[in-house]
Amino acid sequence: MMSSLFQEQRKLRQQREVAIRRGVVAVLDIGTTKLACLILQFVPPPANDAGAAGVKMPHASAFRVIGVGTVQSHGVEFGDISAMDQAENAIRNAIQKAQKMAGQRVDHAIVCFSGGTPRSYGVEGVVEVANGEVVEQDIGNVLAHCDIPDFGEGREVVHALPVNFTLDHRTGLSDPRGQIGSQLAVDMHLLTVADTPIHNIIQCVRRCDLELSGIAVSSYTSGLSSLVEDEQELGAACVDLGGGATGISVFLKRQLIYADAVRLGGVHVTRDLSAGLHLRYDIAERLKTMHGGLVATGQDDRDVIELADPKAPPTDERRTITRSELIGIMRPRMEEILEDVRARLDAAGFDSLPSQRIVLTGGGSQTPGLETLAQHILGRQVRIGRPMRVHGLPQLATGPGFASAVGLALHISNPQDECWDFDIPADRMGAQRIRRAVRWFRDNW
Amino acid sequence: MLPMKQRHNPAPSRLKYRLERLWLRPGVRFMALRGLPMAVIACAGLLLFSDAELRARIDAAVADMRDQIAARPELAVRSLKVTGASPRLLLRVKQVADLDLPASSLDLDVAALRVRVVNLPAVEDADVRLTTGGTLEIGIVERIPVAVWRNEEGLFLVDRHGQAVARLNQRTDRPDLPLIVGEAANDMVPEALTIMRLAEGIDDRVRGLQRVGARRWDLVLDRNQVIRLPETEPGPALNRVMALHQAEDLLERDVRVVDMRDGERPVLRLSIDAVEELRRLRTEMQGEDA
Known part of the structure; x- marks a missing residue:
């Protein structure tokens, strides 16, 4: 089981390396309401900055965005693809827009998505260090010795991040290579998602003639882009208020230690408005974005909003509501979402972190008054975060709604070592390897 | 199963998407914008010149046009003037020049004429020029016997x-x-x-x-x-x-x-x-x- 996973993720990792060497990669954020595509160009390093091995690899962290395509997404519910051809159309549309802006063809895509009900597992492994000094092989060994929990049928590991190494009672090491010790232990963070959404995404991307070179969970990537370094170091949670799902990610010591998603989002707020005010869905969406709010004041009782339908035939009737009525509908749903987030964070033991900062990002975080409401529900240290500035990103794509797309760009340009970056020790691979050799002989003779 | 709701689909069709991606290949683009027109022009030229009759007609048309231009009165040379030559040499120069006046200055090979005149033993140097009014002037420096x-x-x-x-x-x-x-x-x-x-x-x-x-x-x-x-x-x-x-x-x-x-x-x-x-x-x- 572990091996097949290794194979898959290794392949993706190789694909990503190929893509970076080619210099152009598409970053695709498949959301429930919005599909964003950024095309990144990796800048080759200056001539005098050749790598130690003399290999000319494009400088991974030096990239610029050369194309952006944002389209409304269809056929996606709760962050999962529900109608393949509609989703495929939307992806094609986004890719084409971005390609047009970039003036360049893109062959590799790395995808993040918010669905699939991500689940976090903390696993640990202990192993004796072979030669006194910890080498890469020991790390591969200890990672292979982690006892993998049974996460059930139909689930797939997307991230396996070694979070913490312990070497003879010295804990909190992020990279024990080269240190002396006898017993090496690792805490690894496994993130699993349902495998059908992943297969759907792979299929969709393949049908758009693109090579899939990586998959990430969007709550992780939005945390990468929205949390500042201190927050990542000291411990913080990032809440990505998306359209169909709200992603939660907790960082400590620059490592993702927990990720989860609440299957509620901005779409539900709009649906509430649509049902409560008897409005068409798109008008309700417009009402939410133009006039929405979460904290009612006396002024809001006098703020009258006209519910005009520009496409409806003209009638004598004019419907109006006050802004406080609107807030009255939006607030309970938002409270529900935030309470759900609170419950997930509590279940994950967020209280025990040294710092309990919470950063709200994603399209839903633009709702006026959210900060007050979130402070009420989640605690004192809440702020609204925008994604980090990225070179070449146009103004329209710098909003909090693009947090996960920008984070994915950062993730691909500066990836963290994952479990499959280390070789599995030969004794664990043995059976596999012999079987492969036998198969090779059988295929060729 | 309910029929899928057909909403307005702004996405490009798969064919259009593929074509557009093909178009973004630099090689394809270069071929379409440079290679193909050049090949077409080359083929057309080749076809044109492989047809002997057509080529003869083109040659004839070009020659005809040249003749028409040469026949214009502005280009006519009507008289010959030789300066600096003794009477005996003058006759010889005129004989050598061998001009059929009036002629068109396009048909006149002035350089060859000069060479012919200079090749006369009694001529040390000569300059031949067309002056306004259709006169061909040959200035001669005679050799002086010593x-x-x-x-x-x-x-x-x-x-x-x-x-x-x-x-x-x-x-x-x-x-x-x-x-x-x-x-x-x-x-x-x-x-x-x-x-x-x-x-x-x-x-x-x-x-x-x-x-x-x-x-x-x-x-x-x-x-x-x-x-x-x-x-x-x-x-x-x-x-x-x-x-x-x-x-x-x-x-x-x-x-x-x-x-x-x-x-x-x-x-x-x-x-x-x-x-x-x-x-x-x-x-x-x-x-x-x-």
Whole structure:
């Protein structure tokens, strides 16, 4: 089981390396309401900055965005693809827009998505260090010795991040290579998602003639882009208020230690408005974005909003509501979402972190008054975060709604070592390897 | 299953998407924008030129157009004017130019005409130009004969560069010019002229200059007298002879040859009569002494 996973993720990792060497990669954020595509160009390093091995690899962290395509997404519910051809159309549309802006063809895509009900597992492994000094092989060994929990049928590991190494009672090491010790232990963070959404995404991307070179969970990537370094170091949670799902990610010591998603989002707020005010869905969406709010004041009782339908035939009737009525509908749903987030964070033991900062990002975080409401529900240290500035990103794509797309760009340009970056020790691979050799002989003779 | 709700789909069709991605390939783009048009043009050109009849028609059309332009009155050359030539040469130049006037200046090969004119022996240089009003003007610098040169083929007038200008029937046609004789004598005309100028004092006696072995001069006088001049610096040697002649009337005496080839001293050869006379006189003087 572990091996097949290794194979898959290794392949993706190789694909990503190929893509970076080619210099152009598409970053695709498949959301429930919005599909964003950024095309990144990796800048080759200056001539005098050749790598130690003399290999000319494009400088991974030096990239610029050369194309952006944002389209409304269809056929996606709760962050999962529900109608393949509609989703495929939307992806094609986004890719084409971005390609047009970039003036360049893109062959590799790395995808993040918010669905699939991500689940976090903390696993640990202990192993004796072979030669006194910890080498890469020991790390591969200890990672292979982690006892993998049974996460059930139909689930797939997307991230396996070694979070913490312990070497003879010295804990909190992020990279024990080269240190002396006898017993090496690792805490690894496994993130699993349902495998059908992943297969759907792979299929969709393949049908758009693109090579899939990586998959990430969007709550992780939005945390990468929205949390500042201190927050990542000291411990913080990032809440990505998306359209169909709200992603939660907790960082400590620059490592993702927990990720989860609440299957509620901005779409539900709009649906509430649509049902409560008897409005068409798109008008309700417009009402939410133009006039929405979460904290009612006396002024809001006098703020009258006209519910005009520009496409409806003209009638004598004019419907109006006050802004406080609107807030009255939006607030309970938002409270529900935030309470759900609170419950997930509590279940994950967020209280025990040294710092309990919470950063709200994603399209839903633009709702006026959210900060007050979130402070009420989640605690004192809440702020609204925008994604980090990225070179070449146009103004329209710098909003909090693009947090996960920008984070994915950062993730691909500066990836963290994952479990499959280390070789599995030969004794664990043995059976596999012999079987492969036998198969090779059988295929060729 | 409910029919899928058909909403407005802004996405490109798969075909259009694929075509657009194909178009974004630099190679495909280059081929379509540069390669293909160039290939089409090349093919069209090849087809055109592989058809002999079509090519002949194109050639004919081009020639026709050229003729039409050449026939315009602005380009016509109506008269020929030759300057700087003597009447005899004028006739010769006109004959050589061989112009069928009026002609078009497009048909006129002025450079070739100039070459033909310059190739005439009597012409040193010529410039040919078209002037306004349709006149072709040939300016000629004639060669001036400075000596008469006799060789195996006859008598020639030569200019100072030794170029033969014209044939001469008799020496007496140009008695004013000095005569030079011998192999490659025409190569050293300036030197010959210098020698002749130095010999002005015995003008009436000089017959001519003879080039010996293509290396030195003999000044031939009447009464078969010869002054042999050295290869180098014949001028000072001749001056010495002239000085001897003035002081001693050397050349009036019965001397056959004045040999100046030895730079140290002149060597005289007397005639046989003179030698006998000299010997007789010497014995007389000895007899008186005895």
